[in-house]
Amino acid sequence: MGYGEYFWPFELDKFLFSMHNARMSHAQYAQSPGVCFVRAYAKINLTLDVSGRRADGYHELATVMQTVDLYDTICLAESEDEGVHIRCAWPELSNAENLAVRAAQLVLRRLQIRRGVLLELHKGIPIAAGLGGGSSDAAAVLLAMQRWWHLPLSPDDLLEMAASLGSDVPFFLTGGLALCEGRGERVTPLASHWPASMRWLVLVKPPISISTAAVFQNLPVGDYSDGSHSRAVCAALETSHEPYPQDLHNALERSVLEQYPAVARARSDLLAAGAPLVRLSGSGPTLFAPCSELMQAVQIHRAMQGRGYLVYLSRAIYPPVGDICQF
Ligand code: C5P
Numbered sequence: 422m423g424y425g426e427y428f429w430p431f432e433l434d435k436f437l438f439s440m441h442n443a444r445m446s447h448a449q450y451a452q453s454p455g456v457c458f459v460r461a462y463a464k465i466n467l468t469l470d471v472s473g474r475r476a477d478g479y480h481e482l483a484t485v486m487q488t489v490d491l492y493d494t495i496c497l498a499e500s501e502d503e504g505v506h507i508r509c510a511w512p513e514l515s516n517a518e519n520l521a522v523r524a525a526q527l528v529l530r531r532l533q534i535r536r537g538v539l540l541e542l543h544k545g546i547p548i549a550a551g552l553g554g555g556s557s558d559a560a561a562v563l564l565a566m567q568r569w570w571h572l573p574l575s576p577d578d579l580l581e582m583a584a585s586l587g588s589d590v591p592f593f594l595t596g597g598l599a600l601c602e603g604r605g606e607r608v609t610p611l612a613s614h615w616p617a618s619m620r621w622l623v624l625v626k627p628p629i630s631i632s633t634a635a636v637f638q639n640l641p642v643g644d645y646s647d648g649s650h651s652r653a654v655c656a657a658l659e660t661s662h663e664p665y666p667q668d669l670h671n672a673l674e675r676s677v678l679e680q681y682p683a684v685a686r687a688r689s690d691l692l693a694a695g696a697p698l699v700r701l702s703g704s705g706p707t708l709f710a711p712c713s714e715l716m717q718a719v720q721i722h723r724a725m726q727g728r729g730y731l732v733y734l735s736r737a738i739y740p741p742v743g744d745i746c747q748f
Contacts, residue, residue, distance in 0.1 A: 456498045457569040460744035461561035462596060463491040463552035464589070465622065465702040465709050467664070468651040471640060471672040479588070479604045480637050483651035485611070485658075486553075486589075488596035489622060489735045492545050492744075493558055495521060497565055500537035505529070509542040520559035520586055527582050528566045532573070538566070547731050549630035551703035553593065559586045560593030568745050580606075589703075597739045600655050614661045615737045618697075619711035621718035625691060626707040626731040627683040636673050636704040639680070644672050666698055674701040681706060687730060694724035 467485040474480055500506055505525040509515045517523070525538045540562065546554035560583055567574050574582075576594075583590035588605035600609045650670035657664040678685045684706045691699045695717065696710035712718040718734055725732045 456496055456748050457565050458746045458748075459495050459497070459561045459565035460740070461493040461495060461546075461554070461557040461593070462488045462738065462740045462744075463546045463554060463557060464488055464592065464596070465552065465624070465707075466671060467669055467700075468654050469671040469673060469703065470646040470648045470651045471637075472645055472648055475604075480640070482588075482602060482605050483648040484601050484605060485598070485651050485654050486592050486601055487598045487615070487737045488593075488740050489552075489624070490738045491552065491624070491733055491735055493554055493561075494543040494545065495558060495561055495565065496541040496543075497525075497562070497569060498539045498541075500539040503529075503535055503537045505538050505540065507540045507542060509544065511544060511548060514542065514544070514548065520555045520590070521562045524559040524562040524582075524586055524590075525566060527586065528563065528572065528574075531578075531582065534570075534572075547626045547707065549632070550626050550707045551631070551633075551701065551705045552624070552626075552707055553589050553703065556587050556589035557593040559583070559590050564594065565745050569747060598658065598737070600651060611655060612659050612661075613739060614658050616658070616663045616711075618663055618713045619737065621712045621715055622735045622737070623691070623696065623710040623712065623718050623721045623725065624702075624707055624731075624733040624735050625687050625710070625725055627681075627687040628729050628731075629681060629683045629706050631677065631681065631684075631704055631706050633704040636677060640673065640676055644675055646670065646672050669698065669700055671701045671703075673704050677701055677705045684708065690725060690728065690730075691721065694721045696721050 464486045470483040472481045505522050507515055507519055507522050521540055546552050548554060563579055579594055580591050583594055584606040591606045591608050592599055592601050598611045650668045653668040654664040687708055688699050691710050699708050699710050702709055710721060722732055722734045
């Protein structure tokens with residue numbers, strides 16, 4: 422079910438939106454379900470072309486992203502006061518900097534809603550891993566609040582809010598397979614063809630965290646590319662062909678492997694375990710090894726366990742948007 426189905430049917434200006442909401446909030450308060458659960462899925466980058474640095478400090482990208490079946494679970498409940506609160510087993514995520522908290526605050530502020538939210542965040546996606554966990558949590562909170570409280574937010578409103586939270590957040594509003602351009606916020610969904618050679622994905626996260634900002638900042642101009650890898654992969658997928666391995670190119674990979682020996686070691690271990698191909702997801706440190714056969718993936722998965730890595734046997738999915746459940 423697409424979030425478009427919850428699009429407010431009338432063209433109202435901001436004033437009318439907030440007037441409507443002020444009237445609506447009291448009536449809906451009684452009707453709102455007690456809690457709302459939402460799943461936030463991870464992604465991998467099949468390609469990541471960086472074509473240059475922009476005047477605003479960001480980099481111009483073309484990246485093909487795909488949702489995978491690793492997920493965080495967020496429970497939203499109404500809080501006693503008008504603030505946004507978060508509970509999470511990770512102390513470093515239990516604060517107002519968390520993108521999920523910022524997403525909830527953004528919704529309350531934008532619609533001038535005088536209610537509060539308690540977020541319980543159960544992490545299934547490793548943090549600072551290159552799998553988009555924080556961005557996905559933010560998108561999931563936007564979608565969940567809209568659905569839970571029947572909020573008058575159009576798809577364009579959601580896109581704008583998502584892009585203001587982070588470059589990857591708009592992708593997670595729909596997920597699946599998409600080409601993301603600009604900062605990453607211009608999302609073009611691609612036909613749902615997933616190559617047989619990538620039926621199973623072994624994800625391996627070395628025990629380090631990498632700052633995306635630092636990776637982009639230290640990226641040599643020599644690693645820039647013109648977007649041709651992403652275009653070639655899009656063309657292959659749109660015509661149901663296997664992409665060429667050399668087009669599964671991540672412009673950040675060379676410098677990450679050079680600067681972070683733990684990632685280079687994980688890559689060697691994956692290749693030694695029989696992985697036919699290994700690529701970095703986003704700015705890392707997570708690597709993914711696509712396999713066509715389950716038994717090959719299981720063998721690599723087993724071989725990588727007990728070596729200090731987080732290892733997952735995953736697959737590409739088209740998530741039921743938001744995957745939201747209310748009680
Ligand atoms: O947009 P987001 O906050 O997720 O980006 C994190 C950091 O990654 C940015 O502060 C920026 O340094 C870098 N970045 C970039 N170009 C992009 C996306 C991210 O330089 N297109």
